[in-house]
Amino acid sequence: MEKLKIPNVSAAQLSELLYNRQTFLLNKFFLQDLKAASITQWEEITCVGFNPEKSKLEAIVSIKLASGYSGGLCSNGSKEYVRFFVDFKDGNGFQDMGYSSFKVADISEAPAGPQHPLKYMTHLFIDDEKYRKFLTCSTAVIPTVRAVLSWNVIPSTDPNVTPHYGNVKDVDIQLKRRRRFIWGDLFQALDVKIKPDFLAHININEEIHIPQPPNPPLETFYAAYKRAKVPDHRTFYSTVAPLITNAKKFKTLSSYNLFEVQKLKVDVKAITDFILKPISQADVTFEELMCVGLSTPLDTLGAVIKLKKNSGFSGDLCHNGSQEHVAFWADWNNNGIFDQYLGTASITVHDIDNIPADGLYYNVDLPINLTNRIRTCAQPNVIRVRAVLSWSSLPSTTDPNDLNTWGNRVDAVVQIRPSQAAHVEAELTHVGGVDRDLIHPLTFLVNSDTTNPTSHNNRPYGGWVSFHGIINRAGFNGIIKYKIEYKKYGAADSTYASVSTAETFQMIDFAPDPNVEFSDPQSPADGWFIYKENPAIGLYNQTHYLAGWSTGGLTDGNYTIRFTHTDALGNEQVADLFSVVINNVHMSISTTANVSVDLTKTLDLVIDGGDCHCYDKTATNHTVSGHLRAIHPYFALWSLDLQPSSHTHGTVPTPSSRYYDALPNAGDVGNLADNTDDGDENAPWSVDVSAMDNCGYTVSLAARSRVIRDSSTVFPWYGIKAVGFSVTDKCPNT
Numbered sequence: 081m082e083k084l085k086i087p088n089v090s091a092a093q094l095s096e097l098l099y100n101r102q103t104f105l106l107n108k109f110f111l112q113d114l115k116a117a118s119i120t121q122w123e124e125i126t127c128v129g130f131n132p133e134k135s136k137l138e139a140i141v142s143i144k145l146a147s148g149y150s151g152g153l154c155s156n157g158s159k160e161y162v163r164f165f166v167d168f169k170d171g172n173g174f175q176d177m178g179y180s181s182f183k184v185a186d187i188s189e190a191p192a193g194p195q196h197p198l199k200y201m202t203h204l205f206i207d208d209e210k211y212r213k214f215l216t217c218s219t220a221v222i223p224t225v226r227a228v229l230s231w232n233v234i235p236s237t238d239p240n241v242t243p244h245y246g247n248v249k250d251v252d253i254q255l256k257r258r259r260r261f262i263w264g265d266l267f268q269a270l271d272v273k274i275k276p277d278f279l280a281h282i283n284i285n286e287e288i289h290i291p292q293p294p295n296p297p298l299e300t301f302y303a304a305y306k307r308a309k310v311p312d313h314r315t316f317y318s319t320v321a322p323l324i325t326n327a328k329k330f331k332t333l334s335s336y337n338l339f340e341v342q343k344l345k346v347d348v349k350a351i352t353d354f355i356l357k358p359i360s361q362a363d364v365t366f367e368e369l370m371c372v373g374l375s376t377p378l379d380t381l382g383a384v385i386k387l388k389k390n391s392g393f394s395g396d397l398c399h400n401g402s403q404e405h406v407a408f409w410a411d412w413n414n415n416g417i418f419d420q421y422l423g424t425a426s427i428t429v430h431d432i433d434n435i436p437a438d439g440l441y442y443n444v445d446l447p448i449n450l451t452n453r454i455r456t457c458a459q460p461n462v463i464r465v466r467a468v469l470s471w472s473s474l475p476s477t478t479d480p481n482d483l484n485t486w487g488n489r490v491d492a493v494v495q496i497r498p499s500q501a502a503h504v505e506a507e508l509t510h511v512g513g514v515d516r517d518l519i520h521p522l523t524f525l526v527n528s529d530t531t532n533p534t535s536h537n538n539r540p541y542g543g544w545v546s547f548h549g550i551i552n553r554a555g556f557n558g559i560i561k562y563k564i565e566y567k568k569y570g571a572a573d574s575t576y577a578s579v580s581t582a583e584t585f586q587m588i589d590f591a592p593d594p595n596v597e598f599s600d601p602q603s604p605a606d607g608w609f610i611y612k613e614n615p616a617i618g619l620y621n622q623t624h625y626l627a628g629w630s631t632g633g634l635t636d637g638n639y640t641i642r643f644t645h646t647d648a649l650g651n652e653q654v655a656d657l658f659s660v661v662i663n664n665v666h667m668s669i670s671t672t673a674n675v676s677v678d679l680t681k682t683l684d685l686v687i688d689g690g691d692c693h694c695y696d697k698t699a700t701n702h703t704v705s706g707h708l709r710a711i712h713p714y715f716a717l718w719s720l721d722l723q724p725s726s727h728t729h730g731t732v733p734t735p736s737s738r739y740y741d742a743l744p745n746a747g748d749v750g751n752l753a754d755n756t757d758d759g760d761e762n763a764p765w766s767v768d769v770s771a772m773d774n775c776g777y778t779v780s781l782a783a784r785s786r787v788i789r790d791s792s793t794v795f796p797w798y799g800i801k802a803v804g805f806s807v808t809d810k811c812p813n814t
Contacts, residue, residue, distance in 0.1 A: 118248070121144065122149070123245065126141070140200070140373040140382065156183075160232075164177040181515055201374055292400075316341050317486075372490050380446065384441055390435045401428050422446065424594070427442050466491045507550060509550060534750040541660055564629070583626075589620075591618045673803075678709070684709040685780075687705070694805070710783040711761055716783075718738055719781075727777075782800050
């Protein structure tokens with residue numbers, strides 16, 4: 081291990097830090113004795129952002145040191161995990177969205193030069209559709225995102241748990257405005273019980289598209305911006321700048337012309353002089369580029385942008401707004417000269433009245449061509465990149481130092497993915513939303529652990545399984561095809577079937593200026609899709625999505641996956657061969673009031689002898705006793721919830737929860753050494769009502785399984801089954 085260097089840390093402190101880092105890996109039992117510390121000497125989330133158009137969360141993680149990551153690039157190294165939570169401000173608090181991960185390794189500081197911190201980007205797509213709202217044009221749905229970074233341990237599903245190595249970062253984001261509504265939603269919002277006669281013919285399930293209203297009169301728009309103290313050179317930048325011969329380019333131009341502007345007695349000459357004056361540092365009053373990093377497995381750069389003002393973005397959410405553009409550059413030989421322009425990514429932004437005090441955080445990403453930059457793992461490839469932000473006008477494609485009127489630039493050091501051999505033709509990077517290398521070659525489960533597993537271990541797949549990956553063309557510009565197939569484990573190869581025969585790929589073409597995003601639908605009957613990504617001509621698959629596999633109709637069990645592609649000669653090459661476990665079992669909930677658990681169902685909760693009884697503070701009647709049933713082949717946890725909590729004075733059921741491979745109320749610790757744990761068939765529980773107010777109460781049971789369902793790492797939820805009882809000083813007839 082390379083000798084560690086941590087600024088402002090004594091030799092004794094360094095020795096203790098290193099000892100704790102090494103022993104952290106020895107035994108999971110050790111984790112129970114470690115207090116939450118949020119140690120960030122090795123790794124830290126520096127930025128989090130959201131892309132409303134793509135529903136994509138991104139985090140930029142800074143890897144700060146040369147060692148302490150469990151081995152070099154040629155070893156397994158270790159994992160950095162980022163779990164994302166979102167508080168949609170709907171009263172449910174932070175909701176778990178799942179996690180993403182990436183590999184880190186010891187990378188030497190030699191030779192001297194820019195090596196650390198290394199900036200990695202990781203991402204997660206979320207489903208935010210149901211949280212979008214049809215609000216006023218100037219009001220957005222603004223959730224809070226919490227990203228939790230944890231080294232080598234998957235972060236807890238509890239948003240309030242602090243990781244030992246890593247940190248927590250909260251930011252506010254903006255959801256895409258709802259552009260369609262359903263009549264039924266409108267009736268519900270207005271509490272319409274019976275449709276009026278004149279609306280009787282309306283289909284309540286019909287979607288209504290909301291047209292974009294016309295732009296407000298220039299006088300109205302200008303007056304609003306003056307009240308918001310937006311400077312004239314910002315307000316009319318996209319009107320004046322295109323008319324000046326200073327090589328500024330725009331994707332879209334202002335809808336207001338110069339003649340209309342002059343009628344408002346705006347000082348156009350002053351705006352012109354401001355735009356033409358030399359810029360040493362662009363203005364970051366309205367927006368600022370905060371971080372840049374590389375998604376190493378997917379050859380994709382990402383950047384996080386912070387918007388700071390509620391006005392100055394050329395229109396509200398009902399109108400076109402404006403765009404933030406980020407140009408990316410590479411310094412391949414680390415000499416301080418960013419000699420190659422890689423491309424520009426853009427995002428649309430708007431005036432939003434309810435912007436939080438700390439602003440809103442967005443992200444953009446750009447797939448890049450690293451085909452000729454791949455080295456073996458024995459030669460870590462670390463380079464510098466630069467991101468240049470420009471509002472409204474496009475950044476320069478010829479000068480990495482050029483700044484337009486608004487924006488800034490940020491440099492970072494990133495690590496390019498290594499090849500696993502002298503030459504890799506193709507690889508699957510992610511299966512079902514998790515890293516391909518997390519699938520165990522013997523158990524076929526994700527995050528396999530046969531000794532002391534937690535709920536994050538030994539996970540099968542279910543529902544829809546996505547496949548993402550990259551095929552390296554190695555200079556070949558002809559047609560490449562690929563197929564992903566499955567068969568029952570152990571079956572003959574002749575039984576292989578395609579996981580899919582119809583897909584739509586989201587592509588981006590950088591050959592035109594500006595670039596063009598488009599959809600590429602393909603429906604090959606034989607399952608051989610054409611791999612159209614070709615960095616040599618600027619054509620990319622935006623998400624590196626290859627195919628999806630719907631497993632709902634399959635028999636549960638083990639399946640083998642084969643990833644095959646054609647080479648430059650048209651020969652078929654098997655790039656990956658592995659097996660997974662499929663489980664589509666759902667928990668069945670007993671819907672009847674029972675006096676004992678229903679053994680025909682897998683989820684049930686009872687009060688012994690029946691519920692809806694009275695309990696009191698007397699010595700013989702102060703305990704509610706019951707049993708619960710929560711079983712699943714891939715059980716994760718069950719939990720009991722006593723409500724209303726405002727009257728319980730801290731009383732909770734005993735036990736209140738149990739996790740896979742753990743004792744009740746022990747937490748997610750893996751202390752039973754039972755990797756076959758499938759839950760509880762008939763477990764006792766109780767509530768002591770002595771300290772509770774006189775009131776009616778419910779106890780509710782919910783459970784989760786470990787199945788990675790529909791390519792989401794969020795544990796599938798089942799419930800609730802509830803029972804009720806009352807509490808008083810002394811029950812009648814007792």
